[in-house]
Amino acid sequence: MFAEGPSVFSRFIVCLVLSFLLIVIDQRQQRLESVRATLAVVLYPIHLVVDFPTTLVRATAEKFSSRRELRAANERLRAENLELRFRMQRYQTLERENERLRALLDTSVMVGQKVLAGELLAVETTPSAHEIIINQGVRSGVFPGQPILDAEGIMGQTVHVNPFSSTAMLITDPRHALSVAVNRSGVRAIAVGTGSMAQLDLNFIPNNADIAEGDLVVSSGMDGVFPAGYPVGVIEVIEFEPTAPFARIKLRPHADLAHAREVLFVWPQTPEQDTPAAVPATEAPAP
Amino acid sequence: MSLRNLRGTLLIGLSILIAFALTVLPLPAWAQAWRPAWVALVLMYWSMAVPERVGVITAWFIGVLLDVLVGTTLGQHALGLAVIACLTVIYHKRLRVFSQLQQGSICAGMLLLYVTLLRIVDRFAGVPVPSVSYLTVVTSALLWPWLFIILRDVRRKGGVR
Incomplete structure (x- = not known):
């Protein structure tokens, strides 16, 4: 068994110094990003576990949504898609026009x-x-x-x-x-x-x-x-x-x-x- | 003996994993400030009950993981948890014989120190809004007796020593 007292204290001092080092380095520089990313991989399952109930509720709701609801959603999405495609046609012409005008002005072109x-x-x-x-x-x-x-x-x-x-x-x-x-x-x-x-x-x-x-x-x-x-x-x-x-x-x-x-x-x-x-x-x- | 050791380590690890999960569990906005400091509480219990196994160094490493999990400055929670573990390990014998009420108030005092430390680091790191609220001290201290009983049962049934 470890003796208590100085041993705990010395370990504590080591931890204190390490913490200050980490805080300062993390604050001033970006060097610890790789450490963070590595540890985050280990912790990712925790995120997934906590997220699981939400995902489950959504999945179940989707599974049990009725045929009628699905048809309604489908119809709504169709209408929305049609409208978006209609707007897209106009957008494409506008984009081409914009490109042409920008080319006339000799500025950079932003595309998709x-x-x-x-x-x-x-x-x-x-x-x-x-x-x-x-x-x-x-x-x-x-x-x-x-x-x-x-x-x-x-x-x-x-x-x-x-x-x-x-x-x-x-x-x-x-x-x-x-x-x-x-x-x-x-x-x-x-x-x-x-x-x-x-x-x-x-x-x-x-x-x-x-x-x-x-x-x-x-x-x-x-x-x-x-x-x-x-x-x-x-x-x-x-x-x-x-x-x-x-x-x-x-x-x-x-x-x-x-x-x-x-x-x-x-x-x-x-x-x-x-x-x-x-x-x-x-x-x-x-x- | 070694099998027993392994089981103890697994149980302690599992309790800390559960504390991690509770820390990132989504809560409604009004309740977020009241979220108990789960990891600090669990660590406090283990470093009081089995100080040979869960001490300052363990607390520090768990603190670094917690920093990564919640996205705070690296070393912030590590510092806070190391301080808590250090105090608990030093006074573990006295803490063990205290009544629930006394333990609860000591726990509140230590968490006050913990939150203050975290907020000082926030200030130092230039984080505009503190990452923990003092309200956690209240909920954590109220939770301590129940957590103590649960973890004591786990320790006895699992033979962690």
């Missing part, structure tokens, strides 16, 4: 982007962090800092990528910021997370800018992480303060951040096109 569908795991990270865990990882080609969208708009970007899964930070996380533009007037700003799923702050818009409630705000692509032109949110509240240099603007996220289960990973434009100089990360320090 590669996407990958992923599914959220019903597990939680720390309560305050707006992070989600998705069942796609390095094996599907996911990389850190990759944009994530749902059917409605931008959701966030990946922060830790493991072989089988990845952790993504939502745009509403207080540590997150992205470069956006008002769709109508082209005014640029930074959308910063607030810690509430239903709200983003729009910073650095001057008091006299052309902006109105209900304006759609889209990604500007200038941060080098998010592709340009995807919806981020809708302006909900504008407060002008005569003494402050910038207006206080609140944004309601367009993506269904709290309920989306299927998400899309987006790859930036293919390398042969000239992309704007990439900024390493959009993560801003604490606002």
